[in-house]
Amino acid sequence: xxxxxxxxxxxxxxxxxxxxxxxxxxxxxxxxxxxxxxxxxxxxxxxxxxxxxxxxxxxxxxxxxxxxxxxxxxxxxxxxxxxxxxxxxxxxxxxxxxxxxxxxxxxxxxxxxxxxxxxxxxxxxxxxxxxxxxxxxxxxxxxxxx
Amino acid sequence: xxxxxxxxxxxxxxxxxxxxxxxxxxxxxxxxxxxxxxxxxxxxxxxxxxxxxxxxxxxxxxxxxxxxxxxxxxxxxxxxxxxxxxxxxxxxxxxxxxxxxxxxxxx
Numbered sequence: 001x002x003x004x005x006x007x008x009x010x011x012x013x014x015x016x017x018x019x020x021x022x023x024x025x026x027x028x029x030x031x032x033x034x035x036x037x038x039x040x041x042x043x044x045x046x047x048x049x050x051x052x053x054x055x056x057x058x059x060x061x062x063x064x065x066x067x068x069x070x071x072x073x074x075x076x077x078x079x080x081x082x083x084x085x086x087x088x089x090x091x092x093x094x095x096x097x098x099x100x101x102x103x104x105x106x107x108x109x110x111x112x113x114x115x116x117x118x119x120x121x122x123x124x125x126x127x128x129x130x131x132x133x134x135x136x137x138x139x140x141x142x143x144x145x146x
Numbered sequence: 147x148x149x150x151x152x153x154x155x156x157x158x159x160x161x162x163x164x165x166x167x168x169x170x171x172x173x174x175x176x177x178x179x180x181x182x183x184x185x186x187x188x189x190x191x192x193x194x195x196x197x198x199x200x201x202x203x204x205x206x207x208x209x210x211x212x213x214x215x216x217x218x219x220x221x222x223x224x225x226x227x228x229x230x231x232x233x234x235x236x237x238x239x240x241x242x243x244x245x246x247x248x249x250x251x252x253x
Contacts, residue, residue: 007174007207009202129223141227
């Protein structure tokens, strides 16, 4: 049992390659996440999440730990003052699995500090709901407006 | 909208809501841990967890032979987006129409 570990699951009527592309393509993440995720997504490379605020504010940074196309993406994850100290980075694993006509997307976020835990519990359900809407209907949720 | 039906049905039971509250307090518990201090038979708790899992309100993770239960708020967030924000938007639109009518009437 660990209070600083969260598991989020959503089922999306789509294909693993489309879901995976939606996670890695910055132009797509900008549409449903309001952040442009940038990296070459190779293990060991840096990645970052840049706010769509016209100022290019970098919100999240980290390293790509593992990348199995259309299956699994593992990232370290840090914001603000945590970014400089890799020991304080949390870890996110995103796993895709085909279940019937759906793709099960499982996000496991662990090794979280208290502040990041609060941001993450607020953030992932919105990101995943918006991703689901974006892929199933072509429209993201208007969840970031307020 | 079969998914939404399952979520509403799962949430309609106070025992299941209590189990979600307990996982919110302490995420990633086993069946045994969840049963502690609950006036419910282990088998009932297990059945309630199955309903919650089928509705995708809890996510399961296996650690060796231990089955850990995590609260999964994603379907609840979808209900929020579908039902709560929508009504908020309608109220704002009604208010806007009200204001527009009043202002037009003044001219």
